[in-house]
Amino acid sequence: MSAVVAVVLLVVFAVVAVLLRGSDTGAIFRLSDQIAMMGVGVLLAAASMLFATPRVRADADGIEVRNVLIGRKFGWLDVLGVSFPDGASFARLELPEDEYYGLLAIQAVDRERAVEAVRALRRLHKQAWAGQR
Template sequence: MTEPTSERAGEFQFRPRKVRYVAAVIAVLFVAVFTVVAFLLRSEWTGAYFQTSDQVAMVGIGLVLAVGVLMFTRSRVRADAAGIEVRNLLGTRRYEWKHVEHVSFPDGASWARLELPDDEYVTIMAIPAIDGERSVVAMRELRRLKASAEQ
């Protein structure tokens, strides 16, 4: 099993593994299927007139869907003694440990999360349940960093 990485002393970084593999396969499938459909549009008479622009649009739709699926590979969590940085699908946000109440993985949840004040939480998509033991190691390290920051 590969351990989560440390870029520099005292910093922890983690990215999902299985999610990246699955997303890459799905993205390739989207592009392949939509490309095949694009070539088949003009192969026989269907009662509609398909132009080259329709074929290009079909490939474009496949590419857009592939990029959408690949957005799931962006997720990352970085933590150090001062705080934690969570990057999910669309944005990155940093939280100081004093603003984080708990780092949890609720029963049945797909991802870990940061528990914030006032019953708010932030999903940590970088730590998915599907990664099994790797996610357990990541959660232990995040909890250790939080505990050391509270001392």
């Protein structure tokens, strides 16, 4: 979805940049304005591609989560559980003191793939907790 949005943004801003010179608004647009318009389109397209970067990597030691720009690593013993609340858009890690950390890489729109990912994380979490007893 991010790639589609990025392409649409680039096309729209390219069309606006081309049509900018020929508009009869009374304002005078120069080549630099057209270049700036394309630059804005490129920046917005790049920003929309950031939403394609979320990632979750887990192993026996813990889970590494990268949401859009920020990444964190949690040890399994710091995580109380992995949940996917009804109506939620994405899964989350349940943390101590009623806190949670969203897992943007595991989204409801992925359906069965999201279910399998949550089950796999729960297995790893259970194994880590069982190993501590």
